[in-house]
Amino acid sequence: MNFALNRRLFLQASTVAGGGFMLGFALPGNEAEAAAAPEVNAWIVIQPDDTVIVRVAHSEMGQGAFTALPMMVAEELNADWAKVKPEFINPTEHVQRNRVWGGTATVGSRAVRTSHEYLRKAGASAREMLIAAAAQQWKVPASEVRAEKSVLTHTPTGRTLSYGKVASAASRMPAPKDVALKPHTEWTILGTPKSRVEIPDKVMGKPVFAIDVRLPDMLFAAIEHSPAFGGKLKSFDEKAVAKMPGVRAVVALADSAVAVVADSYFEASRA
Amino acid sequence: MITLTINEQKHEVEVDPSTPLLWVLRDKLAMTGTKFGCGIAQCGACTVHINGMAARACVTPVSMVTDAKITTIEGLSTDGSHPVQAAWVAHEVPQCGYCQPGMMMAAAALLTQKPNPTDADIDAAITNICRCGTYPRVRAAIHSIAKT
Numbered sequence: 158m159n160f161a162l163n164r165r166l167f168l169q170a171s172t173v174a175g176g177g178f179m180l181g182f183a184l185p186g187n188e189a190e191a192a193a194a195p196e197v198n199a200w201i202v203i204q205p206d207d208t209v210i211v212r213v214a215h216s217e218m219g220q221g222a223f224t225a226l227p228m229m230v231a232e233e234l235n236a237d238w239a240k241v242k243p244e245f246i247n248p249t250e251h252v253q254r255n256r257v258w259g260g261t262a263t264v265g266s267r268a269v270r271t272s273h274e275y276l277r278k279a280g281a282s283a284r285e286m287l288i289a290a291a292a293q294q295w296k297v298p299a300s301e302v303r304a305e306k307s308v309l310t311h312t313p314t315g316r317t318l319s320y321g322k323v324a325s326a327a328s329r330m331p332a333p334k335d336v337a338l339k340p341h342t343e344w345t346i347l348g349t350p351k352s353r354v355e356i357p358d359k360v361m362g363k364p365v366f367a368i369d370v371r372l373p374d375m376l377f378a379a380i381e382h383s384p385a386f387g388g389k390l391k392s393f394d395e396k397a398v399a400k401m402p403g404v405r406a407v408v409a410l411a412d413s414a415v416a417v418v419a420d421s422y423f424e425a426s427r428a
Numbered sequence: 429m430i431t432l433t434i435n436e437q438k439h440e441v442e443v444d445p446s447t448p449l450l451w452v453l454r455d456k457l458a459m460t461g462t463k464f465g466c467g468i469a470q471c472g473a474c475t476v477h478i479n480g481m482a483a484r485a486c487v488t489p490v491s492m493v494t495d496a497k498i499t500t501i502e503g504l505s506t507d508g509s510h511p512v513q514a515a516w517v518a519h520e521v522p523q524c525g526y527c528q529p530g531m532m533m534a535a536a537a538l539l540t541q542k543p544n545p546t547d548a549d550i551d552a553a554i555t556n557i558c559r560c561g562t563y564p565r566v567r568a569a570i571h572s573i574a575k576t
Contacts, residue, residue, distance in 0.1 A: 219523025219560050352520065359525035360513040362461020362501035366526060369460035402444060422464070423451035 195324040197286055198332060199257045200230055200279040203324035207307055209236045212246045214258035215268035217355055222268040224353045229273055232346040233280030233338060236320070237307035243354055274338075281336035283327070290326035291318050376405055379425035382414035389413060401428045430490055434459070435503025445491035450474045452490050453500060461501040461529045465557070472556030475530035476500050482537035482553075501529035504536060512536045515569040523560035531556045535570050544574045 194210070196202045202210040211230045217223035227243040230236075246258050259275065284304050291309040292299040295316060303310045307320045341348065358364055383389065393415050395407045403424030408416045419425035432439045432452070441456045453459045453476075462485055465473030469484040476485045477499035504510045508517070512532050515521075522528040531554065538545055538553040545553070550567055558566070 219525065355525075356517050356520055356522055357508055359522040359528055360516045360532065361505075361508050362529040364525055365460070366463075368464060369454075371458065371460075421451060421455040423447060423455060426467075 195328040197283040197324060197328050198279055199254070200276065201234065201283045203287075203320050203327075205321045205324075207237075207240050207319050207321035209234065209241045209307065209320065210244050211241055212258065213243050214246050214251075214261045215263040215272070216245075216261075218263065220266070220268070221353055222263065223355050224351055225269050226272055226276055227354075228346050228351060229276040230280040232344055233277045233336075234284050235304045235306065236280075238346050238351065240307055277338050278336055281338055282332050285333045285336060286327040286330040287320055287323055289330045290323040293330075294318070294323065294326065376418050376420065377422040377425045378416045378418045379422065379428070380410065380414050380416045382410075390415065398428045404428050430494055432490065432494065432498060433496070434498045435500060436497075441490075443490060446489050448486050449476070449488040449490050449493055449498070450485035453485065459500055459502055463526055463529060465527065465530075470557070471527070471530075472534060472554075473527045473530040475533040475556065477533060477537055480537065480540060482534045499533075501533060504532065510536065511573045512539065512569070515573045519565050519569040519572065521562050521565040521569050523562055527556060527558045527560075528562075531558065531562075531566060535566065539570065539573060545570060 194202050194204050200212050202212075204210065209231070211227035213223050213226050215222045215226065223243050223245075227241055228238070231238055231241045246261070248261075251258055251261065260271075285299075287309060288299050288302045288304055291311070292302050295302075295311050297311055297313075301312050303312055309318045309320070309323065310316070355364070389412050390409060393407070393409070398404060398407045398417060401419075401424070403420040404417060405420065406418040407428075408418065410416055417425045417428040419428060430441050430443060430445065430452075432441065434453070434457070439457055441452055443452055443456060450462060450464060453462050454464065462476055463473035464486065465471035467486050469487040472484065474485040475482050477483070478488070478493055478496045480497070480499075505513060508514070512535050516528070516532060521531075534554045534556050538550065542549050542553075547567060550570055554566065
């Protein structure tokens with residue numbers, strides 16, 4: 158739903174476009190990005206105010222994936238669910254980053270069934286990186302640091318740091334090679350009822366469905382084909398149609414249909 | 429040039445007067461909350477209010493509503509606080525959500541006319557089609573507003 162240029166792409170684009178300006182800050186690209194909003198790993202961005210952005214690679218069609226998939230990440234991340242903000246991945250970025258978020262097809266009730274393992278591992282891995290960053294800051298062994306509800310606690314002394322405070326440092330930690338997942342008996346988010354997070358937008362008519370996408374200079378096509386199966390196109394009055402308001406082109410599609418391309422869908426379909 | 433009053437704001441649009449209101453909203457004014465479903469007044473995805481009454485925008489020529497007060501989902505409230513929207517959130521009515529702007533506009537109009545509708549009233553007034561099958565929750569949400 159959100160195809161807007163995201164911050165990472167914006168930074169890449171603006172770094173190229175305004176190279177001299179960016180260099181003026183003497184910040185290498187990675188540092189600038191991390192300062193903007195640290196990406197602990199591809200799935201998780203933790204902002205300085207502790208908002209945990211969890212990326213969702215499947216579409217939300219009312220089945221609840223936009224809520225259920227972030228729950229998997231948040232469970233292992235030991236994040237405070239109230240601070241989790243699901244966000245759809247940007248398809249352009251997905252391609253640019255060599256399909257870092259894996260399969261995006263949303264079909265056959267598979268989003269939830271097939272995403273558990275890698276999403277939970279992403280959450281667990283980020284949690285270990287946050288723990289490592291806090292341990293480094295306190296100069297204590299990682300085993301003395303506990304992560305719970307978006308807060309890191311040094312158990313022996315009771316010192317605490319919120320996730321947002323160490324996210325930047327955590328994003329530079331090496332990702333652990335293997336992480337243990339919690340047994341389901343320890344789950345506090347998964348297996349509990351949660352309100353679907355996209356509903357408030359849906360009751361305001363805000364979601365952008367495919368039919369709502371508008372791009373600069375976009376044209377619309379309407380197709381007329383034979384009402385009978387296998388019917389062939391005999392003729393059409395291209396000149397008459399081309400004169401109608403908004404119409405830009407009339408195109409025969411092989412020998413079976415005609416497409417009218419116009420400035421708006423209504424103008425195309427009327428023609 | 430046609431002047432329309434939509435969500436209490438005046439809009440001037442350059443369109444053929446026979447253009448359906450739906451396409452003026454969506455294509456000329458970029459108000460895409462009102463949806464195109466069937467285009468023949470059957471499904472209700474395009475439901476808006478014309479002088480407070482629910483109407484199918486896909487078959488309403490824009491020339492018919494130049495003197496009317498038009499309300500779309502974007503104008504039901506600016507912050508989702510309309511009782512219908514609040515009930516829709518509380519009951520988690522929408523699934524995919526495509527038909528819901530029209531569904532909510534139909535529900536809001538019904539409740540203005542009949543603050544305590546029966547199931548039969550709801551069935552008669554809300555003929556909108558929902559492919560996800562949210563009808564039981566639509567009913568429950570409407571009844572919850574009637575009680576308050």
